[in-house]
Amino acid sequence: DQQVKQNSPSLSVQEGRISILNCDYTNSMFDYFLWYKKYPAEGPTFLISISSIKDKNEDGRFTVFLNKSAKHLSLHIVPSQPGDSAVYFCAASAGLSGTYKYIFGTGTRLKVLA
Amino acid sequence: KAGVTQTPRYLIKTRGQQVTLSCSPISGHRSVSWYQQTPGQGLQFLFEYFSETQRNKGNFPGRFSGRQFSNSRSEMNVSTLELGDSALYLCASSLRAGRTQETQYFGPGTRLLVL
Numbered sequence: 001d002q003q004v005k006q007n008s009p010s011l012s013v014q015e016g017r018i019s020i021l022n023c024d025y026t027n028s029m030f031d032y033f034l035w036y037k038k039y040p041a042e043g044p045t046f047l048i049s050i051s052s053i054k055d056k057n058e059d060g061r062f063t064v065f066l067n068k069s070a071k072h073l074s075l076h077i078v079p080s081q082p083g084d085s086a087v088y089f090c091a092a093s094a095g096l097s098g099t100y101k102y103i104f105g106t107g108t109r110l111k112v113l114a
Numbered sequence: 115k116a117g118v119t120q121t122p123r124y125l126i127k128t129r130g131q132q133v134t135l136s137c138s139p140i141s142g143h144r145s146v147s148w149y150q151q152t153p154g155q156g157l158q159f160l161f162e163y164f165s166e167t168q169r170n171k172g173n174f175p176g177r178f179s180g181r182q183f184s185n186s187r188s189e190m191n192v193s194t195l196e197l198g199d200s201a202l203y204l205c206a207s208s209l210r211a212g213r214t215q216e217t218q219y220f221g222p223g224t225r226l227l228v229l
Contacts, residue, residue: 043120104158105156
């Protein structure tokens with residue numbers, strides 16, 4: 001059972017436009033969400049996080065939105081740059097009551113076209 | 115401050131062998147988690163260690179084991195390797211364990227190929 005889903009395996013966006021990456025989850029116990037970026041041959045790099053008490057968190061070009069009622073979060077990158085081309089993973093924390101500390105989605109490969 | 119380091123970076127083994135992977139967390143971090151990444155499966159949680167104790171465990175067979183030392187360094191062992199164990203094994207460290215709002219920092223991974 002995939003508790004965190006990234007239904008789009010890939011996404012292509014023109015440089016300068018907005019990239020929107022989506023993530024859905026099923027476990028209502030999740031209370032902390034993170035986005036990681038991964039380049040080939042490197043480990044994932046932490047990008048941005050959001051607590052379930054918020055619905056938006058912004059850090060420079062990156063904004064994460066959380067819709068708890070829909071169990072959906074999204075990452076917006078504005079403006080998109082070629083260096084943003086990578087695989088993006090969303091992750092959710094199940095907290096102390098969960099078996100796992102973090103559950104990751106399968107990733108979305110973003111390609112920003114120059 | 116140095117990041118998470120993992121050794122070796124690449125490894126080729128044959129079926130039936132065993133392998134040990136090593137992870138050194140960021141200085142001061144006491145929690146170490148291990149993940150397996152395979153194409154199409156995302157990152158699958160293996161286990162987490164804190165203060166030399168396993169705190170959480172994912173749904174992997176007993177062939178996968180780990181340990182943590184007093185200096186927070188961790189090792190992961192896979193015995194009786196199978197072809198399906200070929201994957202990128204990632205280690206992540208965080209300051210504490212047992213907290214939900216804690217950011218994990220990943221190492222570059224060890225790519226294991228089982229022939």
